[in-house]
Amino acid sequence: MKPKFDPALPIYTQIMEWFKRLILSGKLSPGEKVPPVRELALQLGVNPNTLQRAMSELEREGLLYTERTAGRFVTEDSALIASLREELIRQVVGGFLEEVRALGYEPAEAERLIKKYGGETE
Amino acid sequence: MSEVLLEIKNVTKRYGKQVALQNVSFDVAPGRIVGLLGPNGSGKTTLIKIINNLLADYEGEVYLCGHAPGVETKKLVSYLPDKMALPTWLAVTEALNLYANFFADFDRARAENLLHSLKVPPGKKIGELSKGMQEKLMLTLTMARRAKLYVLDEPIAGVDPAARDLIISTIIDNFADGSSLLISTHIISDVEAVFDDVIFLKEGAVDLQGEAEALRSQHGKSIDQLFREVYRC
Known part of the structure; x- marks a missing residue:
């Protein structure tokens, strides 16, 4: 569960x-x-x-909260989580379609391509 | 009271005609990990010796919690020298005794835990340990003190890359709350994620200094890449 960071970008x-x-x-x-x-x-x-800074920023964004004595917790606001998750998948799909287009395929063909190759990952 | 733990002001050091440090200035705030970066011969060890009162004949000012280096500041600073500073006939447990007698802030239980986790054999004499093990012992002795400032001169130079992560996590895990670390190194890539601030020394002068994260976003480069640019021959 240890991610690899790109040291050329801010780590936080x-x-x-x-x-x-x-x-x-x-x-x-x-x-x-x-x-x-x-x-x-x-x-x-x-x-x-650096880690503290990342946690504080996530608190500011509402994804984490601190209770003075008990520590830090993940938000219980599941509506917020759901909307951010939707936003993230929108970006992921957008990025994918951009690559599809860059390779000269029509975005409409994406569904066919996913059906054809989608089973190959995992 | 003061917001600065270590203050270096316009420090110049000459060995005869040769200038080892040239008008070096920087501050270390409490709770920071500062990388003192530069190739061999750039003045890192000279500066560290001045901080530890091992070199007195310099121009400029150095303050540790407001005190010039001296007997008083030895209590504040835990120093890892770049060379083995203990006699080789000493056994590991005897080295622990020595530190316990010498430094009131030495936490023996912590030291024993660290030796155990770093797998340093306590019964052996220092001279019988490999170079990597000797470094782990010295790191243990240094980090087991509850000091204000830890000064580590090339703590990872002698250990193999596989052991570096362990050394780094030992350092992060053991420095006292609110204390600071000054770490000199010429190996950047494995340790750069650990630094709050970096100071590049080149031929005795500060070439570049700043917050590591700010330098990354400003230049779009890693500290390691910046280092290679500053020191390109």
């Missing part, structure tokens, strides 16, 4: 992206407790301040 944004996906994909459940900053920093091999 990549941690945010990684963590966001854990929440949106349901690998972290709504209301689940998040491990302490130092523990996560250790696991990822990154600076604890």
